[in-house]
Amino acid sequence: GQQVMQIPQYQHVQEGEDFTTYCNSSTTLSNIQWYKQRPGGHPVFLIQLVKSGEVKKQKRLTFQFGEAKKNSSLHITATQTTDVGTYFCAADEGNRDDKIIFGKGTRLHILP
Amino acid sequence: NAGVTQTPKFRILKIGQSMTLQCTQDMNHNYMYWYRQDPGMGLKLIYYSVGAGITDKGEVPNGYNVSRSTTEDFPLRLELAAPSQTSVYFCASSYSGTRHYEQFFGPGTRLTVL
Numbered sequence: 001g002q003q004v005m006q007i008p009q010y011q012h013v014q015e016g017e018d019f020t021t022y023c024n025s026s027t028t029l030s031n032i033q034w035y036k037q038r039p040g041g042h043p044v045f046l047i048q049l050v051k052s053g054e055v056k057k058q059k060r061l062t063f064q065f066g067e068a069k070k071n072s073s074l075h076i077t078a079t080q081t082t083d084v085g086t087y088f089c090a091a092d093e094g095n096r097d098d099k100i101i102f103g104k105g106t107r108l109h110i111l112p
Numbered sequence: 113n114a115g116v117t118q119t120p121k122f123r124i125l126k127i128g129q130s131m132t133l134q135c136t137q138d139m140n141h142n143y144m145y146w147y148r149q150d151p152g153m154g155l156k157l158i159y160y161s162v163g164a165g166i167t168d169k170g171e172v173p174n175g176y177n178v179s180r181s182t183t184e185d186f187p188l189r190l191e192l193a194a195p196s197q198t199s200v201y202f203c204a205s206s207y208s209g210t211r212h213y214e215q216f217f218g219p220g221t222r223l224t225v226l
Contacts, residue, residue: 046216104154
C-alpha cells in the first residue's frame with residue numbers, strides 16, 4: 001500500500017535556528033497536507049498543497065510541493081519556542097480510495 | 113460550532129471489558145475517521161466513513177467496530193479490550209469532494225487497558 005516517509009523523526013534545534021522536515025512518497029500524489037500537533041494536543045491543519053512545484057508561506061513557515069508531486073517539505077525560519085511539537089504530512093494519491101495516509105511525523109524540540 | 117467532540121476524555125479499562133468511544137461533529141462533514149496514536153508515534157487509521165451508512169477499514173481495524181447511522185455521529189466500539197489497545201484515540205472529520213480537504217480533529221480520548 002501507499003507509504004509516506006517522513007524525515008527526520010526527531011530534530012533538536014537552538015531557538016532561532018532554522019528547521020526543515022521532509023515528506024517522500026514512492027507514488028505521485030494528488031495533494032499533500034501538513035498538520036502540527038502540540039505536546040498533549042491534537043493535530044491541527046496547517047496547509048494543503050495541490051499544484052506541482054507549489055510554494056506557500058505562512059509567516060515563518062514555507063511549504064513546498066515537488067515538481068514530480070512525490071515529495072514535500074516544511075521549513076521554519078528562526079524557530080521559536082511556540083514551534084515545539086510534531087509536524088505530520090498527510091498524502092492523498094487521488095485514486096478512488098477515500099483515505100489519506102499520514103507520515104510518522106517529525107518531532108521538533110527547541111533548546112532555549 | 114463545537115467542531116469535533118469526543119467523549120470520554122480519559123478511560124481506564126480492565127482486560128476483556130468493552131466500551132464505546134463517542135465522536136460527534138456539527139460541521140455537516142460527510143467524511144469521518146478514527147485514528148489511534150501510540151506514545152511518541154504517528155497516526156494509524158482504524159476505520160473511516162464517507163457518509164451515513166458507509167464504513168470501511170483502515171490500517172489497524174482488528175479489535176474495533178464502527179457504525180455511522182447519522183452524518184453527525186461516528187462511534188468506535190472496543191470489544192474485549194487488550195493492553196495493546198492502550199493509546200490515544202482521535203476522531204476527525206472533513207468535507208470531501210473531488211479531493212480531500214482538511215481534517216478537523218477532536219481533542220482525543222486517552223485509553224488505558226490494564
